[in-house]
Amino acid sequence: xxxNKGSQSGSADRRLQDLGIQLPEVPKPFGTYVETVQTxxxxxxxxxxxxxxxxxxxxxxxGKELDAEAGRDxxxxxxxxxxxxxxxxxxxxxxxxxxxxxxxxMATSGDFFDQPRVADAVSDLFRxxxxxxxxxxxxxxxVASLPLGMPIELEVIFEVxx
Numbered sequence: 001x002x003x004n005k006g007s008q009s010g011s012a013d014r015r016l017q018d019l020g021i022q023l024p025e026v027p028k029p030f031g032t033y034v035e036t037v038q039t040x041x042x043x044x045x046x047x048x049x050x051x052x053x054x055x056x057x058x059x060x061x062x063g064k065e066l067d068a069e070a071g072r073d074x075x076x077x078x079x080x081x082x083x084x085x086x087x088x089x090x091x092x093x094x095x096x097x098x099x100x101x102x103x104x105x106m107a108t109s110g111d112f113f114d115q116p117r118v119a120d121a122v123s124d125l126f127r128x129x130x131x132x133x134x135x136x137x138x139x140x141x142x143v144a145s146l147p148l149g150m151p152i153e154l155e156v157i158f159e160v161x162x
Contacts, residue, residue: 063112
């Protein structure tokens with residue numbers, strides 16, 4: 001999934017290449033909203049879901065229909081969608097100066113307690129792309145359900161150059 005290259009030098013766009021990551025198409029909204037909004041030097045993202053080609057990659061709750069590894073892959077997929085939306089909005093991921101906040105919402109059964117490890121799939125990817133010095137604060141929450149039955153939804157805020 002993600003290698004441990006968070007300390008390598010170079011630009012974020014170059015790190016994507018070095019990691020062999022090709023960004024997906026920017027996801028299309030499932031409702032009346034936009035994927036990104038920039039105000040000043042903050043870039044806000046709509047809740048990012050683990051979708052591929054406008055279809056859920058996973059359906060279900062962690063600890064019931066899905067295990068932690070599927071959750072990690074779903075979180076990673078949603079994070080790739082964040083990066084794709086950022087790159088489309090900014091033109092280059094090199095304009096990201098900090099990952100300010102990461103919220104990872106997971107649809108879980110009542111006895112699933114591996115949320116931090118699932119969320120690390122996103123934190124690790126962002127570290128590998130942007131560098132450890134741009135790490136964010138993080139909120140991880142288990143919930144009863146998420147849009148369209150998907151297991152993961154990300155809330156992300158980047159600080160960017162204007």
